[in-house]
Amino acid sequence: MYKTNDLILRTTTSLIAFILLGFAIYLLLAGHNSPGGGFVGGLMTSGAVLLMYMSYGIEAVNKMLPINFVTLIPIGLAIAVATGAGSFLFDVPFMSQTFGYFTVPIFGEIELATAMLFDLGVYFTVVGVMITIILTIGNDQ
Amino acid sequence: MNEREILEFIAVLLILLGSILSVISAYGIVRFPDVYTRSHAATKSSTLSVLLTLSGAFFYFWISESFFSVRILLGILFVFITAPVAGHLIIRAAYRSKVKLSEITIEDELHEVLHEEDKEFIHKDVLEKEDREKILRNEDKQK
Numbered sequence: 001m002y003k004t005n006d007l008i009l010r011t012t013t014s015l016i017a018f019i020l021l022g023f024a025i026y027l028l029l030a031g032h033n034s035p036g037g038g039f040v041g042g043l044m045t046s047g048a049v050l051l052m053y054m055s056y057g058i059e060a061v062n063k064m065l066p067i068n069f070v071t072l073i074p075i076g077l078a079i080a081v082a083t084g085a086g087s088f089l090f091d092v093p094f095m096s097q098t099f100g101y102f103t104v105p106i107f108g109e110i111e112l113a114t115a116m117l118f119d120l121g122v123y124f125t126v127v128g129v130m131i132t133i134i135l136t137i138g139n140d141q
Numbered sequence: 142m143n144e145r146e147i148l149e150f151i152a153v154l155l156i157l158l159g160s161i162l163s164v165i166s167a168y169g170i171v172r173f174p175d176v177y178t179r180s181h182a183a184t185k186s187s188t189l190s191v192l193l194t195l196s197g198a199f200f201y202f203w204i205s206e207s208f209f210s211v212r213i214l215l216g217i218l219f220v221f222i223t224a225p226v227a228g229h230l231i232i233r234a235a236y237r238s239k240v241k242l243s244e245i246t247i248e249d250e251l252h253e254v255l256h257e258e259d260k261e262f263i264h265k266d267v268l269e270k271e272d273r274e275k276i277l278r279n280e281d282k283q284k
Contacts, residue, residue: 012226
């Protein structure tokens with residue numbers, strides 16, 4: 001057997017994974033006015049994490065990212081249900097959404113919508129489902 | 142032609158150059174004899190063609206619609222970093238699964254390096270095995 005030497009793959013992964021994660025956050029935040037949203041952002045994040053799993057191996061990444069990805073699924077679903085049920089507090093139908101304009105120090109005046117919180121729930125669920133599926137298949141060997 | 146039209150013309154020229162290069166790359170993939178030279182055609186020239194096309198699109202949107210697309214810049218950076226690494230990994234996998242080189246190849250220096258490494262590893266394994274057997278025999282004697 002050859003001793004494996006993945007120096008090029010690992011060095012590139014440590015650079016690429018950051019670009020992928022940043023782009024995933026961008027897609028998650030930009031979903032309201034341009035293509036993107038929770039689903040694509042979640043897929044992209046899981047792609048970055050899977051790239052790290054491919055180049056570093058399962059045990060090393062489990063040490064680097066001590067997250068149990070199965071628990072992300074109920075967290076995301078709970079966020080989505082909570083944003084839907086939160087509209088009862090204001091005496092409006094289920095899953096109503098609203099938005100407002102706020103002034104933030106760096107960005108100036110921006111529009112913040114409650115649909116963003118629902119997208120965050122979708123994001124967590126998609127990340128949890130994707131990584132759970134692939135790790136369950138990969139651990140069988 | 143005013144200034145804006147000239148800049149748009151340069152952007153369109155970049156896209157044309159990129160598409161010509163991608164045709165050349167596809168022609169190289171068909172014409173070259175083995176997997177290594179084909180990958181040489183597939184990674185280098187198609188990476189350059191994608192980069193030229195993307196930068197042409199970037200300049201076009203910047204000039205004609207004054208839209209500064211960060212996504213296209215990120216895409217240029219991303220393709221520039223990942224495409225050579227993908228080519229490297231594919232060719233490495235091909236070499237290690239012993240895909241034959243074409244008959245016009247003159248020299249294969251990597252073969253000797255890998256072969257020597259292989260011998261050393263076998264040697265080490267044999268030594269460890271003998272050591273293990275000796276230890277086992279000693280334990281049997283003590284019992």
